[in-house]
Amino acid sequence: MKKNTLFTRRHFLQTSALAALATALPLGRLRAAPAAPGFRNLVSGRKVRLAFVGIGGRGNSNIDGLAPLADVVALCDVDFARARQNFARFPLAPRYRDYRQMLEEMHDRIDAVAISTTDHMHFPIALAAIERGKHVYVEKPLSHTIGEARILKAAAAKHGVVTQMGNQGAAREGCRVTKEWIDAGVIGTVREVHCWTNRPIWPQGMPAPRPDAASPLPPTLEWDLWQGVAPARAYAPGIAPFNWRGFLDYGCGALGDMGCHLFNAPVFALGLSGDVTVSAKHSGIADGIWPKWSVITYQFPARGSRPPVKLVWYDGGKKPGKPDSFEADTQLAGNGTIYLGDKGALYDTNTYGGVPRVFPVELAKKFASARPPKTIPRIVKGSIYMDWINAITSAGPAPCSNFVDYSVDLTETTLLGNLALLSDRPVRWDTASATAVGQPELNQYINKTYRSF
Known part of the structure; x- marks a missing residue:
């Protein structure tokens, strides 16, 4: 088929008009919102015809969650060996290695696309689907860069598609309870939050692996398609299928993997978005590899009547100190969040x-004897999958983590931490212009260039 030229630098600059539009769209509130009147191509009287891109690894879980709610009509993966299990589950579904071919050939037979690929391919696949009027579910983080996230936000609004990011907590009880308790003043005014993770559970902070004649390219892996829009490099063991998260070209590191989960409740409960200053300490970035550990501090200014908030992220074995209010035998878990009021x-x-x-x-x-009432609408069965499918079948409101109202803003806040990792001084983020004030050298990480493949 014809080589794809969609994601050249020229096209990105043309499409950036969508990103400018995205800055004018309202910040969301992670709530059950009325179905947008602009939603188009909704499905009624039958199941949603669903295609999957990326069906090994995380794709397995998304198939488990979505397949019972839809008709699986196409499957796409760059490695047919890793896809074998799901090919067997859906023997009648056409099989593809290239998502572009799938979207072209199956256009009239696909309503929606679920994307569970490497971080760097979320954007091109999602944008291609959205521009064809397909509803999309995209794994977290929504995109590889902030510029990509903003383009997806504008494209979703323009084409009227139903979108959802795969941060499961957005649909569950916990984030709503947290907001209700904080709003009710249970712990007083919150000015500080600490989040930490046990990631990375893949190699980071090491030299990049090199090609090894003893470990040749697996015969079932289409390496050029796997690299996609990333700069071309020779295949080396230790990148695919799992360790790619540690590479700047392919993944967003420990923060990108877990930030959209752990930041979700604080961002929702405290309205943490917009202008912010972000600084980072870390073990060092070299050879295109994210650091072994990092501690990233976000300083949010006052937001209306809300006071300033400090949000601190820890990974690679780093954790906050235990607050004085905790009992002596309280242990900090491998992952967690502490709100200090x-x-x-x-x-x-x-x-x-x-x-x-x-x-x-x-x-x-x-x-315990005077708990605040539940004031925030709940999602049916707390299911991020059912929430998305219900919106497509016009049986429910706009999804809780849709691009326009919520998940792009959450992704942007998360990825600002990575921008700070790539800077040698604090990053002062200006939301209106989508720039790091006084640091034009960071523009290459906000709006990156793309390889045509």
């Missing part, structure tokens, strides 16, 4: 935002 603290040990615990003990006892 002027009356007490909330401690959540769930990656996706579970029901937090109140500290100190005296405050928890008082709180």
